[in-house]
Amino acid sequence: MSLENLTRNYHDIISNLGEDPERDGLKGTPQRAAKAMQFLCRGYDQSLEEIVNGALFASTNDEMVIVKDIELYSLCEHHMLPFIGKAHVAYIPTGKVIGLSKVARIVDMYARRLQIQENLTREIADALQSVTNAKGVAVVIEAKHMCMMMRGVEKQNSSMHSSVMLGAFRESFNTRQEFLQLIGR
Structure with a gap:
């Protein structure tokens, strides 16, 4: 999962919702959301052998x-x-x-x-x-x-x-x- 690609995608999602990703409250949100998604989906980077x-x-x-x-x-x-x-x-x-x-x-x-x-x-x-x-x-x-x-x-x-x-x-x-x-x- 590329942080850069995910960040860009979240930026686009926010824009497509009609929001301004550059306004104060949303600055940095695309990258924070991308990092959160990487964390929430970290199971893809793990294996059963590694876990056990x-x-x-x-x-x-x-x-x-x-x-x-x-x-x-x-x-x-x-x-x-x-x-x-x-x-x-x-x-x-x-x-x-x-x-x-x-x-x-x-x-x-x-x-x-x-x-x-x-x-x-x-x-x-x-x-x-x-x-x-x-x-x-x-x-x-x-x-x-x-x-x-x-x-x-x-x-x-x-x-x-x-x-x-x-x-x-x-x-x-x-x-x-x-x-x-x-x-x-």
């Missing part, structure tokens, strides 16, 4: 591991407006566990791309499964979408919930129910 960085550790634990209430911030790929929420991620280890912060970093990496929530949920689950070779992986995301709140139907109290259940979470009703109870759903 070898933080897998031998463990005899074969019980459910849950990281819940992981804040996430993403941009809807349809309107480029934010959706904001939290992810709840669980897995059942088979000989190795992943460093705790790596789960949150995986969520962030995929959230920091232009996205729809359904795909984001699947990408997180697939990534954790591929890295840990877990017996099962579960991901639930609940988020509020500005594209639904600020425009269109303007529904302020709506939220979207999505889930992906892999392996034991998909195959076993009891395992799935335990996860959902532990995250308060």
